[in-house]
Amino acid sequence: MKITPLALHLPLAVLILLGTGFLSRAADEPTALEVVKEANRHVGEEVKDKVIRIRSEKSVAGLTPNIWYVMYYNPDVRFKTTEVKIGAGKKLDVRNPLRQPFAYINIDRVIDLKKVKVDSDDAIKIASAEPLLEKLTLRATELSLEPSDNGPVWKVRLWAARLRNPNRDADIGELTIDAIEGKVIKNDLRISRVD
DSSP, X not given: OOOOHHHHHHHHHHHHHHHHTSSOSTTTSOOHHHHHHHHHTTSOTTTTTOEEEEEEOOOSSSSXXXXXXXXXXXXXXXXXXXXXXXXXXXXXXXXXXXXXXXXXXXXXXXXXXXXXXXXXXXXXXXXXXXXXXXXXXXXXXXXXXXXXXXXXXXXXXXXXXXXXXXXXXXXXXXXXXXXXXXXXXXXXXXXXXXX
8 A cells, every 4th residue: 555645644644733723722622511411420419510610621722622521419418508510521530529619519509591681701812802802812710600699600711822931821810701791890810910
């Protein structure tokens, strides 16, 4: 069998396209609400959809996180929480945290997921469109869907390339976005940190 020079360079071409963003893994990564569907498969019937928080780890090689934690209200365990860790759309771990994650957990903290109109990918788009960020190169995000007194909110933490050393990231703060209407309700950005 004769191997053509093009066939030898095909993997290299794919890597180059991935690095330049022409091919994106972000399209393959599930959103937070899609992650809940997978996480529901790994908890009991009485716990399904009783989500009190969804959070991600800091994203790697793009703005879309691929490691998520779905925390459920579970009245049958000591600290009333069960957490499912999902990576790239697959279950990585299920555990009952050994410490209380919030001051007090009760059924009132359960997020009504049917009311959530803004998914994690939408929250990233809303945060990225913030006028203060127009001239910055965003590198990573970390998201958290949490209950609040006015309904569920997304907290989106952002990292951007530093101006003096573009290979390094700077934590530039957080935006809070209404998960129902998609409005930024709190802006805690510190863009001066990119210096």
